[in-house]
Amino acid sequence: MSSTPPCRICAAPVQEFFDFGRQPLSDAFPAPDADFSQEFFFRLAVGVCESCTMVQLMEEVPRDKMFHEEYPYFSSGSAFMREHFTNLAKQLLADELTAEDPFIVELGCNDGVMLKAIADHGVRHLGVEPSASVADVAASKGIRVRTSFFEEATAREIHAEDGPADVIYAANTLCHIPYMGSILAGVNALLKPTGVFVFEDPYLGDIVERTSFDQIYDEHFYFFTARSVQEMARRNGLELVHVERLTVHGGEVRYFLAPAGQRTPSEAVAALVAEETERKLSDLATLKAFGANVVKIREDLTALLTKLRDEGKTVVGYGATAKSATVTNLCGIGPDLVPFICDTTPAKQGRLSPGTHIPVKTPDAFSSEYPDYALLFAWNHAEEIMAKEQEFREAGGKWILYVPTVHVV
Structure with a gap:
């Protein structure tokens, strides 16, 4: 754990409560022939201010590395x-x-x-x-x-x-x-x-x-x-x-x-401030308990994917989201467990996921031969996606989600 940095809002000390380890830029999808030795990584850790209670990252990534002319989110x-x-x-x-x-x-x-x-x-x-x-x-x-x-x-x-x-x-x-x-x-x-x-x-x-x-x-x-x-x-x-x-x-x-x-x-x-106080939302103990839950999800998800691979089941990723970089890098999920991720964003297709280098393919790769399971990285759009992909379910396919816990639907 590094020395305590000052809060970016009020300059009081910030107490770290979880370290996600070495992480890449979440929206930097390298080409297959890229020089991976040049890929940018940083320590993704999160803490809470002792005074103003603002939860924030412990390290700042330079803004021009994240938001630039090739930014792929629409x-x-x-x-x-x-x-x-x-x-x-x-x-x-x-x-x-x-x-x-x-x-x-x-x-x-x-x-x-x-x-x-x-x-x-x-x-x-x-x-x-x-x-x-x-x-x-x-x-x-x-x-x-x-x-x-x-x-x-x-x-x-x-x-x-x-x-x-x-x-x-x-x-x-x-x-x-x-x-x-x-x-x-x-x-x-x-x-x-x-x-x-x-x-x-x-x-x-x-x-x-x-x-x-x-x-x-x-x-x-x-x-x-x-x-x-x-x-x-x-x-x-x-x-x-x-x-x-x-x-x-x-x-x-x-x-x-x-x-x-x-x-x-x-x-x-x-009303919302009172609810947060009652929940002790900004207490270090509450946030450390959140970190323990993250560790449990990491263990459960890697165990499930390893089990499915060993059983000969096919699992592909759905949605090459920025969020998925945190999941794949924290859990060590690479092409051996998830051979590819399908995504509708042209700027990401034909490239590799940040850090773990899972190939990103068009939605056709998903529907041409449905996998046994789809790991839904875009879980925040689950209802919309599952309604669109009813044929996958009718073909016997199942969805893997990891929020709030690892579960199959």
Whole structure:
């Protein structure tokens, strides 16, 4: 265990509670002929701040290694997520974007799936997206995009060009950014006094309850709770005024931050903070128990896959997700146990999984000759995927899942 680093929110000591060991970049899929000696690895360990209770990674991966012109994730890939973002756009249009000539800025707009619904209503908008590949897709839809990272200087430039924002929004983005002080200074610089900063990210409460440990990977630096967000906001001139629980991506919370004193916090905020206190969610003992559950899943999953291989059963992976890198590298799952992973993302097809080098193939490889079992890495889309793959089940195929425990369905 390394020396205790300071919290990136409040500078108090951070206590490590689980070490996932040597891990690769979760979205860096090397070509089969790549020089694997150049593959980037880091120590993936997670800890909790003794003071503000923010759960965070112990080591930061340089942002330009993760988010760049070849970034392969596209938000529009799931019909469920397209509907989710369309509904959110309708909610913002009805509740927040009601002033004359409203303006919304999205941090990490990806391929523009949410802003497209905003743009279709003629509302002024801007997406700030550092990954050129997905930013270009957003621009092709008519979305106004700035290809850069968001920080205080960026916010001041946007304010000078477009004026203040009624809404700043981020989905599955804020937890990626270690330099939170600059982000929130930018929010303060760009947001109207009457405006709101809305963001949604994986919720620590769901991760601990479900032992969904694969939510922890290089791109996720912070794991938020209502209490830690409340503290983070308070230290940066903002106030947590509302929270909404979400079912997407295995459990998230949508947080609403406003300039301090501008809005009355809803009862939902106090209720969620009280629930977290009752659960002792940020206690070191609770988090170490989560780590013990992760070890149990690792043992059970490797034992099951080894048993199936020894019995001559075929097992393939389904969904070359960023999360799957944590699972395969923690458990030592390589091509000997899972010969390939099928995925719908063209940028990943024909390449190898990070670290463990399992070939990634097109969905045709899955359906042309169904395996006996499919290891569902994209478990957060289980309902949508299983409905689409009914023929696999009818052919006698079974799904292997590992959240909240290892089980076969």
